[in-house]
Amino acid sequence: MKTYAYGFPRLGEDREFKKTVEGFWKGELSEIDARAAIQSLQDGMVAAYEKTVDFFPSGEITLYDQMLDTAVKAGVHRPGSLQEYYDHCRGKNALEMTKWFNTNYHYLVTDFSTTPLKFSPEGASPVLLQRTTASGLPFFIGPFTFLKLSKGLTKSGFAAALRDLAAVYRELLRNCPAAHVEEPAFVLDLTAAEVRLIRQAYRVMAESGCKIHLITYYGTVDFYKELCGLPVAAVGLDFVQGPENRKNLIKHGFPKDKTLIAGLVSGRNVWRTDVTKAVALLRQITKAAPSAVVSNAAPLYHLPITLQCEDKLEPQLKQALSFAKEKLDEIRLIAGVYDGRGAAPALPKLTIGINGAVRRKVKALKPSDFTKKITAVRRKKIHREILGLPAFPTTTIGSFPQTAEVRKMRAEARTGRITQEHYRDFVRSKIRELIALQESWGLDVLVHGEFERTDMVEFFAEKLDGIDTTAKGWIISYGTRTYRPPIIFGDVSRPAPMTVDEIAYAQSLTRKPVKGMLTGPVTIIAWSFVREDIPLRDVAYQIALALRAEIRDYEKQGIRIVQVDEPAIREKAPVKRRDWPAYFDWAVKSFRLTANTDPKTQIHTHMCYSEFGEIVDQIGKMDFDVISIETCRSRGDIIRSFEKIRFNRQIGLGVWDIHSPAVPGMEQMREVVGRALRVIPKENFWINPDCGLKTRDWPETTASLKNLVALANELRRR
Ligand code: GLN
Ligand code: ZN
Numbered sequence: 153m154k155t156y157a158y159g160f161p162r163l164g165e166d167r168e169f170k171k172t173v174e175g176f177w178k179g180e181l182s183e184i185d186a187r188a189a190i191q192s193l194q195d196g197m198v199a200a201y202e203k204t205v206d207f208f209p210s211g212e213i214t215l216y217d218q219m220l221d222t223a224v225k226a227g228v229h230r231p232g233s234l235q236e237y238y239d240h241c242r243g244k245n246a247l248e249m250t251k252w253f254n255t256n257y258h259y260l261v262t263d264f265s266t267t268p269l270k271f272s273p274e275g276a277s278p279v280l281l282q283r284t285t286a287s288g289l290p291f292f293i294g295p296f297t298f299l300k301l302s303k304g305l306t307k308s309g310f311a312a313a314l315r316d317l318a319a320v321y322r323e324l325l326r327n328c329p330a331a332h333v334e335e336p337a338f339v340l341d342l343t344a345a346e347v348r349l350i351r352q353a354y355r356v357m358a359e360s361g362c363k364i365h366l367i368t369y370y371g372t373v374d375f376y377k378e379l380c381g382l383p384v385a386a387v388g389l390d391f392v393q394g395p396e397n398r399k400n401l402i403k404h405g406f407p408k409d410k411t412l413i414a415g416l417v418s419g420r421n422v423w424r425t426d427v428t429k430a431v432a433l434l435r436q437i438t439k440a441a442p443s444a445v446v447s448n449a450a451p452l453y454h455l456p457i458t459l460q461c462e463d464k465l466e467p468q469l470k471q472a473l474s475f476a477k478e479k480l481d482e483i484r485l486i487a488g489v490y491d492g493r494g495a496a497p498a499l500p501k502l503t504i505g506i507n508g509a510v511r512r513k514v515k516a517l518k519p520s521d522f523t524k525k526i527t528a529v530r531r532k533k534i535h536r537e538i539l540g541l542p543a544f545p546t547t548t549i550g551s552f553p554q555t556a557e558v559r560k561m562r563a564e565a566r567t568g569r570i571t572q573e574h575y576r577d578f579v580r581s582k583i584r585e586l587i588a589l590q591e592s593w594g595l596d597v598l599v600h601g602e603f604e605r606t607d608m609v610e611f612f613a614e615k616l617d618g619i620d621t622t623a624k625g626w627i628i629s630y631g632t633r634t635y636r637p638p639i640i641f642g643d644v645s646r647p648a649p650m651t652v653d654e655i656a657y658a659q660s661l662t663r664k665p666v667k668g669m670l671t672g673p674v675t676i677i678a679w680s681f682v683r684e685d686i687p688l689r690d691v692a693y694q695i696a697l698a699l700r701a702e703i704r705d706y707e708k709q710g711i712r713i714v715q716v717d718e719p720a721i722r723e724k725a726p727v728k729r730r731d732w733p734a735y736f737d738w739a740v741k742s743f744r745l746t747a748n749t750d751p752k753t754q755i756h757t758h759m760c761y762s763e764f765g766e767i768v769d770q771i772g773k774m775d776f777d778v779i780s781i782e783t784c785r786s787r788g789d790i791i792r793s794f795e796k797i798r799f800n801r802q803i804g805l806g807v808w809d810i811h812s813p814a815v816p817g818m819e820q821m822r823e824v825v826g827r828a829l830r831v832i833p834k835e836n837f838w839i840n841p842d843c844g845l846k847t848r849d850w851p852e853t854t855a856s857l858k859n860l861v862a863l864a865n866e867l868r869r870r
Contacts, residue, residue: 153434153444153487155205156388156413158291158332158367159451160197161476162213163628165458169193170632173215176234183234190215190281198285204480207365207445209332210288213281216241216631219252219259219301221280222293226320227272228262237279241631244814248303249630251723251762253336253370255420255454256679258630258761264313265304271316273323289332289365295321295357296350297337311349318353325360330385332365334451338379339371339394341729347375351382358383369393369415369450371727376400380407388413391433392449393420398433406441414441415449417482422455422639422681424474425482427496431489446487452476456625456636464623469641471500475625505618505642514693522744524775526751528801531777535754538712539665544839544864547597547804549758549780550669550715551605551844552586553853558603579604580657587661589854594861597713598666600658602846608671608717609679613638615650616698619680633847638680640691646698649705656709667756668706668714670699673742678720689738696745703749715756716746716776719843722762736770743774754778760806760843765793778802782842783824784809791828803832806842807863808856813848815855821863839864 163169172189175181181189194213201208214221220240223229231237239245240260247260283290295317299305305313325331338350357364367388372395373379379387387410389397406412414437416430430446438444458477462470474482489496526534565575586601605611613619619640626634651669659666673695682691703714721743726735747755757774760782764771771779783790783805791805805828807821829837839860845853 153446153490154207155483155487156207156365156445156447157201157205157452157480157483158209158334158448159212159419159453160200160208160480161453161455161457161627162193162197163453163457163626163634164193164196165461165624167626167634169628170634173632177238186234187281194281194283195285198288200477200480202287204484208288209291210285211281211283211291215279215281217260218293219261219298220247222298223260223262223302224277224280225292225324226295226298226317227270228267230277231279234279243812246812249761249811250301252301254723254725254727256629256720256723257454259301262298262302263304264302264309267304269305269309269313271313271320273320289330290328292321292324292331292333294333294335294337294366295353296346297335300337300340311345314349314353315356318356321353321357322360325357325362325364328360328362330363330365332367333384334367334369336368336370338368338373338375339390339727342375347378350375351378354382354384365411365413367413369419372396372400377404380404380410384410386411386413388415388447390415390449391437392416392418394449398436401437401440406443408443410443412437412441412444413447414444415447416486417446417448417479419448419450419452419479420454421684422473422475423684424472424499425479425486426499427482427486427489430482430486431496434486434490446483446490448479448483452479454627455479456622456627461624462622464621465639466504466620466641468500468502468504469620469639472502472641473639502641507618507643507645510618510643510645510694510697511690513697514690517693517745521748522741524744524748524751528775528777531751531754532802534752535777538752539754541596541665542864542868543835544837544867545596546839546861546864547595547667547780548590548599548841548857549844550599550667550717551602551608551846552599553848553850554603554846555850558582562604562606576653579654583654583658584661587658587666591662591664593854593857594865595857596664598658598662598664599669600654600666602669602844604654607635608844609676610636610638612650612671612676613640613680615646615648616644616695617647618642618644618694635679640677640680640682642683644691644694644698646701650702652702652705652709655706655711659709659711665713666711668703668711670702670714670716670746672716672718672721672757673699673746674724674739675718675720678724687738689742692738692742693745696742699746700749703746703753707750707753712752713754713756714747714749715758716743717758718743718774719758719760719762721759721771722764722767725767736767736773740770740773743776747775756780758843764790768793768799772799772801776801778804778838780804780806780838780840782806783828784812784842791831794831799832800836802836802838804838804840805832807839808841808860810841810843810845810848813852815852816859818859818863818866821859825863825867834867839867 176186249258363385365386366384369390455476564570582603590598673692756778757776808816
């Protein structure tokens with residue numbers, strides 16, 4: 153039994169990727185040194201593959217994002233230098249960023265309404281990194297996926313573009329005896345017309361003579377028969393997230409002249425693979441496809457690199473886990489056991505993290521737990537009286553610059569170099585400064601700044617029971633930005649208040665309302681690795697109950713506004729529309745459960761960096777009073793979507809793209825507001841940035857927020 157793997161993380165065990173690229177941006181590293189460092193990361197990836205599997209792609213490494221690289225290879229964007237390449241990633245010319253399928257990886261979106269629709273194989277730019285090894289199949293993201301995830305194409309424009317792009321791929325593939333081509337978009341809900349276009353495109357690409365290894369992942373391919381008929385050498389199917397792939401395989405068989413790349417090891421979750429089950433499935437698979445090879449079921453970059461240095465984890469939990477390197481070993485292990493070499497190890501069973509009280513509470517939930525006693529319309533009147541906010545209220549999304557000083561103090565508190573009291577005083581001093589600053593700028597609803605939080609999910613994970621965190625389990629969320637997803641292994645509960653101390657302290661310093669700041673259940677789930685032994689819905693309700701208790705504690709401290717962030721609500725939606733109703737049912741209800749406290753409390757939520765247009769009706773079912781939503785990177789498309797539904801809640805559309813270091817001018821912000829006010833009644837409109845400010849620096853934060861308040865004042869005068 154042969155083995156195949158792909159998508160190994162590029163980050164490096166010590167986050168070398170981040171350090172290198174950011175070092176280059178800061179001018180601490182020359183281009184030659186930066187390239188050399190990233191090339192050596194590529195060598196590391198290849199070495200990991202070579203040690204364990206028979207086949208793998210090469211050239212997966214990127215200087216920032218593979219989707220941008222795909223556009224460059226196809227001659228769509230033509231950066232003349234590394235600097236110009238990075239201009240597409242950040243700063244003034246940055247492309248829009250959107251989440252990649254239902255993951256928390258953000259890719260750069262090519263928008264053909266602003267980019268000329270022209271392709272050329274000469275676009276294989278010298279700016280991109282070269283492959284450093286002869287072994288491995290040259291890596292490509294397929295043309296269909298690239299175009300499907302781009303924007304600005306009409307239906308007919310798409311057909312023509314795919315035809316042209318396929319011809320470019322034919323030229324790119326001509327020099328490759330074999331290639332690894334990923335088409336995750338094949339698992340989306342596609343029309344018959346799109347499937348026809350795929351057939352045409354792959355016919356053109358096949359003229360190259362290249363043995364294409366076509367890999368699909370993130371679920372079932374609904375056009376199985378047509379997929380098997382494509383002129384490619386190998387087809388990769390996800391048997392972990394795509395259970396119908398197995399049914400289709402057994403029902404329709406598999407072509408004799410092709411290799412099946414059987415994705416049996418999860419690339420999305422950290423639980424050890426049940427090798428016995430995987431081998432049994434593999435036996436079924438090889439009956440229909442004797443040519444099968446064992447593989448991962450999705451790219452491994454959704455996982456941290458290795459479990460090896462995780463000494464802090466609960467020992468029993470560690471036993472149950474496997475990260476990217478360990479997954480490679482599992483792939484090999486499955487092949488070995490299948491071939492009769494060795495036995496499948498028994499899977500350890502977790503006996504930690506069981507909490508009967510929480511389980512009973514979730515079981516006992518009734519419809520009234522999900523419905524507020526007072527309607528949104530009546531709440532609005534009550535809130536107006538309690539809060540007395542001006543027209544066009546101004547606020548921010550929560551976090552403020554996490555400067556080197558803040559990070560250093562946190563690190564020192566972690567290692568015990570400073571006492572917890574010292575750290576707490578430090579955080580309080582930051583809160584004090586920030587409250588004074590916000591008052592001096594004239595913001596209306598204040599925040600405490602989130603200085604005590606590493607990350608909006610990890611922070612709560614550390615406070616909640618049933619969730620563990622890792623020491624070095626970093627993964628990339630976009631570009632060079634990394635985070636450590638916590639691991640939800642048991643029943644979740646709140647042993648003690650988590651954020652009440654900081655929020656109440658901030659409120660004690662000002663008469664203006666301070667927002668309590670929480671991360672919602674869906675986002676905690678989306679940005680963690682989650683247990684698979686109970687339904688996600690139950691995990692969400694457990695978290696919701698913990699958060700609801702937190703809000704009730706805020707209320708006791710006189711907090712009048714609470715924001716429950718749900719930036720991941722769209723991202724977590726399943727790739728197939730047919731799975732949406734079940735998902736949104738629990739996602740919306742978990743929010744309603746969280747926020748079902750005293751109706752006098754004004755509940756805010758915040759969302760960002762997704763295509764929200766298609767879920768505005770679901771957003772409407774979440775029982776908040778105010779929503780702040782990112783618009784800058786999606787160029788205000790969201791405004792049009794809100795036009796479609798009668799949205800009688802208050803809304804703040806981001807007027808400042810906080811992922812860019814540029815300070816937004818008045819003109820730029822006026823434009824967003826002008827467009828929005830054509831759709832949204834002015835009495836419902838808030839003024840705020842796109843997202844939290846933790847990645848920004850102080851000078852641009854100060855300048856931008858002053859502009860933002862000036863804008864609100866100008867609107868009020870009008
Ligand atoms: N409150 C969070 C912050 O300001 C929200 C971040 C997010 O939406 N990702 O950082
Ligand atoms: Zn955000």
